[in-house]
Amino acid sequence: MEVVTVALSLRWRVAVAFGLASLVVTGLLGFATWNLASSYMLAQREQSATRQAAVNVRLVGESLRSGSDGLAELLTGLAGDPESTIALSRSDGWITVGRQVDPATLPHELIMLAEDGVPARQRIITDGVPVLAVALPVATTATTATYVELFPLLELDRTFRFLSAVLITGAAISALLGLGMGYWAARRALRPLVELTDAAGRVARGDLQARLPEQPDPDLAPLAATFNRTASALEQRVRRDARFASDVSHELRSPLTTMVNAVEVLHRRRTDMPTAARQAVDLLSADVGRFQRMVVDLLEISRTDQDVDDRALEAVDVADLVRNIAASRPEHPPTEVHAQPALVLADRRRLDRVVTNLLDNGERHGGGVLRLAVLRRSGRVRLEIDDAGPGVPPELREQVFERFARGQRAGDRGDSTGSGLGLALVAQHIDRHGGAVWVEERPGGGARFVVELPELQESPEEGLTGQLSSR
Template sequence: MAVIAAGVAAWTAAALAGNALVESTEERLVETTAATIAASAPQIGLPPDQPQLDLMRRLVGPHTLVTFDGRSSAGGEISALVSIGLRAAVTDRQRLMTERVVHHGVPWLVIGTPVMVTTVDGSRSPSGVEVYTAVDLAGVDREVGASMRSAAVVSMISLPVAVVLALLTASSVLRPLRRLGETTRRLAAGDLEARSQPTGDDEIGDLTTSVNEMADAVQRMQADARRFAADVSHELRTPLSTLTAVMEVLRDSAAQTDSEGRESAELAVAETSRLVRLVEDLMEVSRFDAGSAELRREDVDVVEAVRRTLDARGLLDAVRIVAPHRLRARIDRRRVDVIVANLVGNALRHGGTDVEVTLSHRDGVISLEVADRGPGLPADVLPHIFDRFFKADAARARSTGSGLGLALARENARLHGGDIAAGNRTGGGARFVLTLPQDPEDG
């Protein structure tokens, strides 16, 4: 905008200066010509004869035409410069008229005026004599051209200065805004450590301080929430272990009671088991939050590890496995077991029984894809599928899942240096892809 403004200002100023120069020159020439004609008029008689017409022409100037009653006296190029329209205008209106024309590339100002006579009573009337004279405007055009060239030079000099000033001004305003925008994006992505350094005491500095204070408050609340979850889960672990043992005894005893008592005991045992799993998931989450989660890597045949995971949960016959004969990697067997169990269990619960697990490797990276042929993942669910306690269907609030399974699966994958991506298959159904480095020591 500064560059455009500077350029427009320079050219506008030059154009205005050029127009002003032309107009002032025309006014001066008109006044001079009118005065010359007025001074020459008394030297001819009325009606004038041809020598008197020639005399007036010489008195007025070289490019002049003097007419009276069909007779005329012309000099220079005036005959080619006076248009029929100008003659008609002067004759009809009986006053001074001007016209700009270009002849052979040269600009001219043509002035036409009737010669007026003053009677004894002071009234003025046309004498029938008309005078047309032309003035060469080439010099004026040269001055206008010089003015435009000066404007171009000024623009060339001022534009770099304007650019530098604009960049300095914009950077002083936009740089803090860019930093603040980057900080807010990092905060929105979950990086609560992101901060911006306030610069100055203006509104941007106040906004930066407010964003930093907001981030501090959110970070404190998150830390309090995590500490609360960790403390509660830790405190619940011992009584829940005792309660689980009691529930096992109750379930064994319930086999001897009536059906109603047996159903109540089985329900109590199931809910206790669900509560124990939730507490275990919360404790695992707290370990990730505290940064105390550790890997115990060992050389593992991943294909065999996946089979054992599914077999231990009675899922081996419900899943189709597509994999090479062997696929070795250095992984934490227990944590990969958690990932696979969560992904396959989630696919069977929400995608139907047609679930396929595909294992492959390329360029030192192992890929494990779990795909189903169910309804797939809605577009509004995909961005939140790995959020803690997120459940796609609010009606499943009492389902066996805690809403932490996929979140923990991703945390375990990232602890390995890998990740999990979620999406939909082209032919329908959900698709989760786990990637793990095959040998992190070599990478």
């Protein structure tokens, strides 16, 4: 049988530790308080009962010595409390007044001590009632008598129960307060760590401007400063690399245009060339074409590394855009588009590039596009592109969206291999628009590329605000 263990978070571990510590401290304090209070009150009650019994036994002794006939009335008057019991043992038997108790139920050792002239007391329970039994010898000259008085302890027992209930409740409340204070303290103490995790996550998602706020705590200030310096250095490095790629791409456009024109001239005259020269021209034409696409993609990526310009965002009907792109392609892939508009807030040029790159990927690497569908699900616009290829292995389904990642064809050359930047552009464009893109297995075999974007429900201005805040 498999045992599943659930690990508590650090915040809850600290809270539980505070709660347990509070419970232990208040529990020990309550236990000590209960012991001291109960011992003190019980000792006071025993002393009071012993003094009262001593006074009563002197009165009984005087009555016995005088031979008065009012002994029963005297005992009744001495009992006072109806819950009390007075029992007097003489040679002719027991006399009992007050709450009736069978003398045979009294502790034998207690009676024997009193008969031997030794005062004794003992806490006992008679008929379910806790009492303090005080046994004293009666000093007489003619007869031998033993005086026993039972003092009820009901009020004292109720006091003990109330005190114990109060102390237990106080310990439980203290544990809950300790748990709450521990959770609050842990939350306060871990707030910088939460901010650090959030900032690091934003950096990992591409927000290179994420920074930690300045910390007044001298123990946390170096951490925040170090993270901010690291993030600033990373941002500068990425922007420097993007600017370098952009500058290089711009500088390459002019010589690349010359090369493309020269290759076109050579390609038009390839019929007049020897076989070896024609093969060289074909290879040169394929590589120059691939080089041209790579430069264009690098320029696009350098622009994509910047934030989306809000002024370029508009309400775009994805269904209409997909229909137009599909109709303009020679192969004209089959499309499934609903009649109702599927509106998203997007940069139309970038979204057009997303669809085009996915179609190019399916045609070059997926054996052709079998299906192109636009769906609406739970406030999201979903674009599905199915191809007839072998599919993408699970271990490569995230890697294919990285720059210059061409999967199992990474070492191939030729026009059909692509630059390895098309799907990276798709991922960047969709991420900048608050959407998601992934690849999964198509039912029946092959790959299915899925793009989801938030559907535009409100006016473009309201949707812009909501979409930008969700990034």
